[in-house]
Amino acid sequence: MYVVIGTSNSRALRVLWLLEELGLPFQHVAATPRSEGVVTFNPTGKVPVLIDDGTPITDSTAILTYLADRHGDLTHPAGTLDRARQDSLTQFLLDEFDAALWLAARHSFLLPEEMRLSAIKNTLRWEFERSQKVLVHRLAEGEFLMGDRMTVPDIILTHCLVWALTAKFPITESRLTDYLERMKARPAYQRAAAR
Structure with a gap:
């Protein structure tokens, strides 16, 4: 299950929304930027952070692209x-x-x-x-x-x-x-x- 770290009044909303559109299960940790729960996974303290299989992914656009590509939805195929x-x-x-x-x-x-x-x-x-x-x-x-x-x-x-x-x-x-x-x-x- 994916874990999304960040409050919905930040760029984490983008990731939360994409996961909702895809209908995928996820856990949401509403941690604020630069809090201990964020810095553990992203030394800059920025949100969102997506944890997939123990690996943190940072930057909302990178996360959106990764999820859309992985699940083949909300995107066009690469190379087109x-x-x-x-x-x-x-x-x-x-x-x-x-x-x-x-x-x-x-x-x-x-x-x-x-x-x-x-x-x-x-x-x-x-x-x-x-x-x-x-x-x-x-x-x-x-x-x-x-x-x-x-x-x-x-x-x-x-x-x-x-x-x-x-x-x-x-x-x-x-x-x-x-x-x-x-x-x-x-x-x-x-x-x-x-x-």
Whole structure:
């Protein structure tokens, strides 16, 4: 059985949700970042950590990719053009959405106060809005980012959009607002978020 370490208000939500979508059994340890239960498996103290057969796997995207590949769902097969498009979307979301939100969080409450630059958040919001416009042009027709099939980037984008609203980064594109509401209504998402 898989063990997921990390609280559902962190990137661990991505892993919890994917496991719920796959219908796989898992144990959830709601440990906070840098706590003893996390540092034991990841010296950086970051969550999530997935334990599979005694082996820790870190970084939410690596975990999502591993699980999707292992179980042959929520992904396109490696070596296909669809997988290349999927990986391209994943990288775009990490570079343009996740990175902006993470940097804003660091300058809001993670860095020592004397190292924080509050003005950077305005620039990051501007970049986040610009990235939404680019993403909308990359969206396929259908319910999900790539069309009619849910994939790993859908989990990353939904998590980033929820995080954005919490961080007061506006979602300015109506297609993304509609998309977010559809994704949050998924029973597997709701089960993961409720943990």
